[in-house]
Amino acid sequence: MLSVETEKKLAELFYETMVGEKLIEEARFNLSRHKDFELNCVFKELDRIGMGSISGSDLKYFLDKNNIICTLDESYAIVHHYDTNSDGRLSINEFSYLILPNMLPIVKDTRSNFPRLSIDAEYLLTRVLENEVRLQRTLEKIRKCLIERGDFNLMEGFRCLDRRNYTRIDFTAFYIFLRRNDFFCVEMDMQHIINRVDMDRDGIVNYVEFVEAVLPKEPHARTRSPPKIIRNSSPLKRSLNGKNYPNTRDVCMSSDGFMNNRRLVN
Numbered sequence: 001m002l003s004v005e006t007e008k009k010l011a012e013l014f015y016e017t018m019v020g021e022k023l024i025e026e027a028r029f030n031l032s033r034h035k036d037f038e039l040n041c042v043f044k045e046l047d048r049i050g051m052g053s054i055s056g057s058d059l060k061y062f063l064d065k066n067n068i069i070c071t072l073d074e075s076y077a078i079v080h081h082y083d084t085n086s087d088g089r090l091s092i093n094e095f096s097y098l099i100l101p102n103m104l105p106i107v108k109d110t111r112s113n114f115p116r117l118s119i120d121a122e123y124l125l126t127r128v129l130e131n132e133v134r135l136q137r138t139l140e141k142i143r144k145c146l147i148e149r150g151d152f153n154l155m156e157g158f159r160c161l162d163r164r165n166y167t168r169i170d171f172t173a174f175y176i177f178l179r180r181n182d183f184f185c186v187e188m189d190m191q192h193i194i195n196r197v198d199m200d201r202d203g204i205v206n207y208v209e210f211v212e213a214v215l216p217k218e219p220h221a222r223t224r225s226p227p228k229i230i231r232n233s234s235p236l237k238r239s240l241n242g243k244n245y246p247n248t249r250d251v252c253m254s255s256d257g258f259m260n261n262r263r264l265v266n
Helices: 004-032 039-046 055-064 072-082 092-099 119-147 153-163 171-180 187-197 207-214 248-255
Strands: none
Touching: 004 092, 004 119, 004 153, 004 171, 004 187, 004 207, 039 092, 039 119, 055 072, 055 119, 072 092, 072 119, 092 119, 119 153, 119 207, 153 171, 153 207, 171 187, 187 207
């Protein structure tokens, strides 16, 4: 069982996820409704050498150009979050999940492609990516603090939210968990957490998705092979076959090899 302080730190992680994703969603909407916005044009602006995909280096180059501080590890963490095939790059389909709103309506684009991104559209694109960087940075600090707590345990952390033993965390479970730990929120905002953490887009968070959200992200330079996580046919993310909990240590090793020596299970 987690201590009160550790449970509160876990709640802080998901509260900041909610706040950060909400800001990103608003920035996406502002970009998508701009008169000069066109997805292909935005994609080509970041795909600076015309490879048909975007890397963490491409994101960092764009952010540097727009005076936004971002480390290479942070830019690669953004790519990792939206990368569905673990190739370390974003196709235009994967990139669309980074740029287009999840919840707010998108204005249908009936215009022809713009040859270049306008100054105003580039500014709004920068705001989307800047909010992504800020969220990655905030969550990573909390993750590291959480993992370093002596009583933290992944399984117990999951059970703090899955109190009904459904082997999944839903909209209501997140709301109850945050309110129990004195974080003010409204129930409708829980959808922002689901959007961020639910990798297979089935509307719930399973154990593998919980682990992915909680563990610190390995620096890109230390990654030796893609994470071995089963992916759905859904364009965004991952799922777990069956309802049984997988072995916690196996999940830790596959998603973040550098965590192997930490005591994450009893």
